[in-house]
Amino acid sequence: MTLRDGAPVRLAVSTVIFALRPDHAGHPVLWTPLVRRTREPQRGLWALPGGWLPPNEALEAAAARTLRSTTGLAPNYLEQLYTFGEVDRSPDERVVSVVYWALVQSDEAAQATVGPNVRWVPADTMPELAFDHNRIVEYALWRLRTKVEYAELAHAFLGATFTLAELREVYEIVLQRRLDPANFRRTMLASGRLLETGERASGAPHRPPKIYRYETTTAAAQTREPFMRERPAS
Amino acid sequence: MTLRDGAPVRLAVSTVIFALRPDHAGHPVLWTPLVRRTREPQRGLWALPGGWLPPNEALEAAAARTLRSTTGLAPNYLEQLYTFGEVDRSPDERVVSVVYWALVQSDEAAQATVGPNVRWVPADTMPELAFDHNRIVEYALWRLRTKVEYAELAHAFLGATFTLAELREVYEIVLQRRLDPANFRRTMLASGRLLETGERASGAPHRPPKIYRYETTTAAAQTREPFMRERPAS
DNA sequence: GCAAAAGTGTTATCGCTACACCCATGC
DNA sequence: GCATGGGTGTAGCGATAACACTTTTGC
Structure with missing residues (x-):
């Protein structure tokens, strides 16, 4: 590639967004929203949502804004994934991309924005994406699957309250294997x-399950990275 | 902070470098090289080695070059740590820093370059650093300590060959606790x-220990992150 | 009653920890 | 021989996996 003399390195922020939605057969799987590129280079190809970093916006804020404008949703979980900076990632220009990954709530994601330039696709059957975005999505998937053990991740796909069966289903979809209900229950508890809400979900032809809420108040953020102050979201 | 209109975001690469060297009492601990800032802002303060990203250099290459020019050494381990991008990290300018962390070999580090503007300090008694570099070092230390379990890290501090006692000492220094020699041996093996080299180290008033070499050839990079090729795992 | 999922109990197994003990060397 | 660390054996403990079993609902 050739670089114009004095051309600066440009800095972009992109986000890999995950939500659980039913596939064609009705089984929930991981989905990711993509946006169609409306200008060169790689015009017409699908790509991760993102954009240039504005001078006055923090990296994480830019990722959250991108996510909101693409899906209309607020992230339940947002974390930096990796920064990609090979010289030839983009033709013509030198672009470094700080990539975040996010989890959004499944039931809300079902009614997320769509349009001719926004499209949700199953995360494991990605079409050909612009630039090196296929590679980025694969890496994000790997991080999700290895990190889901750290528990609060699974919760990010669910609403404020959920049953143990719902929580287990999230784990099963992400990890792509069945889990023993009895052992899962004990491990989680x-x-x-x-926290028990005291409520139960009725209506199904079996014993009504207890409804739980996730512990948010106390010193729950133990497995998270320190980073002295706050964190994005949990 | 005020930003000039149209001022671009500038992209820097910095590296937290770790080596094991003896402290004043002769016990090896973690050390880090720092460089003195020779221009504004924060002139005179110590800071992490680094610099602006050249338009034609990949991120990791820039980190390796920085490391070489600071220490005269080649990294045994080099990995991206995090990208720091808050708006007010630096006065006057908007700077985003892609930070790498590196491990260099201890015996070589002993004879590393020094000068009026390069100084090695113990990693857990850092002086006040420029910008947010103290926070960055703390995060790098945390990553080192949590990730050393993934094994090849400890090897990066040692030369090509080593005894199990030497390897265990690295773990003990990094983790800051004693490890049972018997259990450590079994876990490692x-x-x-x-790989046994077939050699033994003689000269000490006790049974001469076997000398080992680290497996580099085959599918050894299993615990490393995948980056598309092979398997997720772990 | 029946089916189905919630929820409980029990056992086997694996991995790790603690610690006793033997081995080979320099002096 | 003695001291010192290299190296081996093994019992106990805690976490997990497997799976049998009981409970509570809708129909």
Whole structure:
């Protein structure tokens, strides 16, 4: 590639967004929203939502804004994934992309914005994307699957309240294997981060399950990285 | 802070470099090289080695070059740590820093470059650094300590060959606790990544220990992040 | 009653920790 | 021999996996 002399390095922020939605057969799987590129280079190809970093906006704020304008949703979980900076990622220009990954709530995601230039696709059957975005999505998927053990991730797909079966289903979809209901229950309860709401979900032809809420108040953020102050969201 | 209109975001690459060197009492601990800032802002303060990203250089290459010019050494381990991008990290300008962390070999580090503007300090007694670099070092230390379990990290501090006692000492320094020699031996050997060289180290008033070499050839990079090729795992 | 999922109990197994003990060397 | 760390054996403990079993609902 050739660079104009004195051309600066440009800095972009992109976000890999995950939500659980039913596939064609009705089984929930991971989905990701993409946006169509409306200008060169790679015009017409699908790409991760993102844009140039504005001079007055923090990285994470830019990722959250991107996410909101693409999906209409607020992230339940937002974390920096990696910064991609090979010289030839984009033709003509040198672009460094700080990439975030986010989880959004499934039921809300079902009614998320769509349009001719926004499209949700199953995360494991991505079409050909612009630039190196296929590689980025694969890496984000890997991080999601290895990190879901750290528990609060699964909760980010759900609403404020949920049953243990719903929580287990999230784990099963992300990890792509079945989990023993009995052992899952004990492991989750032993973590001490689930609070009973006192309610039960009725209507199904079986014993009504207890409804839980996630522990948010106390010193729950133990497995998270320190970073001395706050964090994005949990 | 005020930003000039149209002022671009500037992109820097910095590196937190770790090596094991003896402290004043002769016990090896983690050390980090710092460089003195020779221009504004924050002139005179110590800071992480780094610089602006050249338009034709990949991020990791820039980190490796920085490391070489600061220490005269080549990294045994080099990995992206995090990208820091708050709006007010630097006065006057908007600077986003892609930070790498590196491990260099201890015996070589002992004879590393020094000068009036380069200084090694113990990693847990950092002086006040420029910008947000103290926070960055703390985060790098945390990553080192949590990730050393993934094994090849400890090896990066040592030379090509080493005894199990030397390897264990690295772990003990990084983790800041004693490890049971018997259990450490079994765990390491069970990992399958240590190869006997057939040699032994003699000279000490006790049974001469076997000398090992680290497995580099085969599919050893299993715990490393995938980056598209092979398997997620772990 | 029946089906289905919630929820409980029990056992086997694996991995890790603690610690006792033997081995080979320099002096 | 003695001291010192290299190296081996093994019992206990805690976490997890597997799976049998009981409970409570809708129909």
